[in-house]
Amino acid sequence: MKIEKIELRHIKMELVSPFTTSMGTEYDEEHIIVSVDAEGITGWGECVAEGTPFYSYETVTTAWHILQDFLIPAILGKDLTSIDQAIQLYSKVRGHRMAKAGLEAALWDVFAKSKNISLSKMIGGARETIDVGVSIGIQPTEEELIKKIEGYLAEGYKRIKIKIAPGNDIQFVKAVRKEFPEILFQVDANSSYELKHIDLFKQMDDYNLLLIEQPLGYDDNYQHSKLQKQLKTPICLDESIHSLDDTRAAIELDSCRVINIKPGRVGGFTESKLIHDYCETKNIPVWCGGMLESGIGRAGNVALASLPNFKLPGDISASKRYYKADIVEPEFVVNKDGTMNVPTKPGIGVEINMKMLDIVTVRNKEFKL
Ligand code: OSB
Numbered sequence: 001m002k003i004e005k006i007e008l009r010h011i012k013m014e015l016v017s018p019f020t021t022s023m024g025t026e027y028d029e030e031h032i033i034v035s036v037d038a039e040g041i042t043g044w045g046e047c048v049a050e051g052t053p054f055y056s057y058e059t060v061t062t063a064w065h066i067l068q069d070f071l072i073p074a075i076l077g078k079d080l081t082s083i084d085q086a087i088q089l090y091s092k093v094r095g096h097r098m099a100k101a102g103l104e105a106a107l108w109d110v111f112a113k114s115k116n117i118s119l120s121k122m123i124g125g126a127r128e129t130i131d132v133g134v135s136i137g138i139q140p141t142e143e144e145l146i147k148k149i150e151g152y153l154a155e156g157y158k159r160i161k162i163k164i165a166p167g168n169d170i171q172f173v174k175a176v177r178k179e180f181p182e183i184l185f186q187v188d189a190n191s192s193y194e195l196k197h198i199d200l201f202k203q204m205d206d207y208n209l210l211l212i213e214q215p216l217g218y219d220d221n222y223q224h225s226k227l228q229k230q231l232k233t234p235i236c237l238d239e240s241i242h243s244l245d246d247t248r249a250a251i252e253l254d255s256c257r258v259i260n261i262k263p264g265r266v267g268g269f270t271e272s273k274l275i276h277d278y279c280e281t282k283n284i285p286v287w288c289g290g291m292l293e294s295g296i297g298r299a300g301n302v303a304l305a306s307l308p309n310f311k312l313p314g315d316i317s318a319s320k321r322y323y324k325a326d327i328v329e330p331e332f333v334v335n336k337d338g339t340m341n342v343p344t345k346p347g348i349g350v351e352i353n354m355k356m357l358d359i360v361t362v363r364n365k366e367f368k369l
Pocket residue numbers: 055134135188190238289290291292293315316317
């Protein structure tokens with residue numbers, strides 16, 4: 001496939017409700033939409049670097065720089081026979097995995113469309129629907145949290161995740177378990193605790209949590225291994241897993257017993273698949289995390305989550321849980337049974353709503369030979 005044109009769009013989309021985590025409150029989400037034109041086909045990808053370096057060191061600005069000055073020049077004008085070839089061409093660039101993943105996603109869409117198959121099929125997906133969950137930000141009171149959860153359960157969501165941070169933790173866990181003794185329920189600390197808080201996590205061990213996500217340092221494996229050995233509840237790593245190498249280390253150290261795969265965080269679907277396959281051989285379940293993506297990134301996550309070792313519901317929610325209007329058609333919806341359909345049309349399997357995309361684009365740049 002001859003790469004003829006690449007376009008970057010910095011988008012900014014207002015969230016339907018503010019999202020509060022240990023990292024702060026987000027009111028809108030900034031990402032980069034990447035489109036690649038090759039031989040009459042346009043492929044779409046989303047780079048999930050955010051406006052701030054609070055979840056990851058990457059931001060929209062650093063990702064734009066890396067895409068514009070290194071990744072795009074490495075592949076523009078090339079006649080690519082595979083995605084691995086593209087990865088090879090920009091392999092000198094260290095890190096910046098979100099920037100790479102945005103471009104790689106657009107290439108996956110191009111190649112899948114050129115073969116006339118869905119992204120799910122091209123990645124190796126094995127299901128027509130995936131189980132989905134919802135990630136709920138820190139709420140002002142237990143009552144408000146319970147009300148939100150009731151609403152999401154009524155919509156069908158199969159699993160509830162709540163954000164926790166020091167001072168906003170065990171009281172919410174207790175309240176949720178009292179009200180909903182049976183639901184699949186997990187917490188995400190986004191690296192806001194230290195090993196000295198171990199007694200809190202031992203208390204949480206009594207509430208039948210599916211997992212505790214990234215309690216300690218955002219780049220840590222070692223302290224998590226000390227914590228995991230003293231807990232029954234599985235630890236799930238998110239922030240500290242950037243690659244297959246990190247995954248191997250985490251599993252061998254027993255730092256976690258579940259892995260959250262976000263294609264953006266690990267550099268794309270290719271690395272996601274390697275992590276998925278490795279975890280399968282180690283009997284470590286994985287699930288697909290989210291970065292409040294638009295429908296473009298969501299389509300990729302849904303396709304990825306159709307792989308067989310995605311054993312737990314993902315942070316993959318309906319478009320309307322995030323945004324008043326999505327930039328794809330049809331929007332993503334949750335079925336009454338808490339599943340989401342995996343698109344079957346070629347590539348990402350959804351159309352781009354160009355009018356909406358133009359509305360949310362704050363700057364764009366085209367790269368041509
Ligand atoms: O830690 O999983 C996280 C959103 C932005 C950054 C980090 C995280 C999240 C979420 C939301 O939890 C997941 C989603 O529904 O997209």
